[in-house]
Amino acid sequence: PKQQTLAIIKPDAMEEHREEILGEIRAGGFSITQLKEMVLSRDLAEEFYSQHRDKPFYSQLVDFMCRGPCMMLVLTKENAVEEWRSMMGPTDPKLAQKTAPGSLRARFASDILHSALHGSSSQQHAQENIRFLFGDITSEGDLTSD
Numbered sequence: 001p002k003q004q005t006l007a008i009i010k011p012d013a014m015e016e017h018r019e020e021i022l023g024e025i026r027a028g029g030f031s032i033t034q035l036k037e038m039v040l041s042r043d044l045a046e047e048f049y050s051q052h053r054d055k056p057f058y059s060q061l062v063d064f065m066c067r068g069p070c071m072m073l074v075l076t077k078e079n080a081v082e083e084w085r086s087m088m089g090p091t092d093p094k095l096a097q098k099t100a101p102g103s104l105r106a107r108f109a110s111d112i113l114h115s116a117l118h119g120s121s122s123q124q125h126a127q128e129n130i131r132f133l134f135g136d137i138t139s140e141g142d143l144t145s146d
């Protein structure tokens, strides 16, 4: 059965790498069922990452995510949550370069904070992430098909 996940192209990857990343997503067999570009407010970024509130990098993470436009994407595919995480590779690009050199973070992330991409970590988080950023989605349209 098809699954949905939420992907974010983060501010560090938007200027230089966004078209290449979108191309890789399509080539990977994902349908982009929703997409929007937005600059996160501090409030939204804080709430989006509220599970990391107690981590030492939380305020840097929020600053970074607000510093410019992000691309929010709902990706649909069989096993989308795992497939997208595998395509991104490990959060730390140093580890990604060792263990998954073809992965998107190995190629485009500069360090563990500036990690280029986000992907939901479970189906439940995916549904929460999608509802948080897109509200209730009623359309099943596929924005990749034109």
Ligand code: CMP
Residues within 6 Å of the ligand: 052, 057, 061, 091, 112, 113, 114, 115, 117, 118, 119
């Ligand atoms: P993301 O998958 O969006 O979810 C939480 C983010 O926190 C993660 O990507 C990284 O960008 C960031 N992050 C995780 N661990 C660290 C760390 N040790 N130092 C700085 N940033 C981190």
